[in-house]
Amino acid sequence: VQLQASGGGLVQAGGSLRVSCAASGRTFDTYHMGWFRQAPGKDREFVAAIARSGRRTAYGDSVKGRFSISADNAWSTVYLQMNSLKPEDTAVYFCAAGRYGGSWYRVEGYSYWGQGTLVTVSS
Numbered sequence: 664v665q666l667q668a669s670g671g672g673l674v675q676a677g678g679s680l681r682v683s684c685a686a687s688g689r690t691f692d693t694y695h696m697g698w699f700r701q702a703p704g705k706d707r708e709f710v711a712a713i714a715r716s717g718r719r720t721a722y723g724d725s726v727k728g729r730f731s732i733s734a735d736n737a738w739s740t741v742y743l744q745m746n747s748l749k750p751e752d753t754a755v756y757f758c759a760a761g762r763y764g765g766s767w768y769r770v771e772g773y774s775y776w777g778q779g780t781l782v783t784v785s786s
Contacts (some may be wrong), residue, residue, distance in 0.1 A: 664688040664775040668758045668759035670721045671780030678748050682780055684741045684758030694763040697773060698732065700782075707757070711743060712767040721767050721783045726752075755779040 686695065697712035709723045711732035720732050731744040741758060756771035759773035766772030 664690055664760050665757045666758050666760060666775055666777030668756065668777040671756060671782045673783045673785060674748055676748060676750055676784055677744045678784075679744070680748065680758055680782060681745065682717045682743045682745075682758075682782065684777055686718060686739050686741070686760060690760070690761060693738075693775070694761040695765070695767055695772075696734065696738075696758065696760045696767050697767060698741075698756055698758055700704055700752075700756045700771065701779075702751075702754040707770055708754075709768045710756070711750040713741065723768075728741045745782070748782075750784050753782060753783050757767075 665687045666684045674680045695712050695714045698710040699707045700710050701707040711722045713720050713732045713734050715738055729747045734741045757779045758777040760775040761773040
């Protein structure tokens with residue numbers, strides 16, 4: 664499975680941005696897809712995830728109520744809509760895909776990773 668993240672950029676605090684992740688290859692092997700982020704000097708942090716079946720979703724505490732994850736019907740593109748952005752949301756955002764049984768909330772629960780896209784929120 665190959666993942667290509669895009670859509671990052673510079674946005675002012677309070678603004679919105681949508682990042683996308685295009686998936687190709689053996690996507691039928693994947694059960695869930697997610698977004699993580701990593702700020703300089705910090706660990707990679709869980710942001711959001713979505714299940715292929717039923718489109719169940721989960722969010723990290725720091726983004727609940729502000730971010731929304733979705734996927735197209737073909738399970739080929741996953742989106743992360745980010746609203747009410749804050750300077751502390753500044754990070755490289757990575758998309759990832761995992762097989763059945765992997766934890767949604769942990770890096771170890773994902774088998775495939777994209778290259779990341781930088782989101783910068785100015786104050």
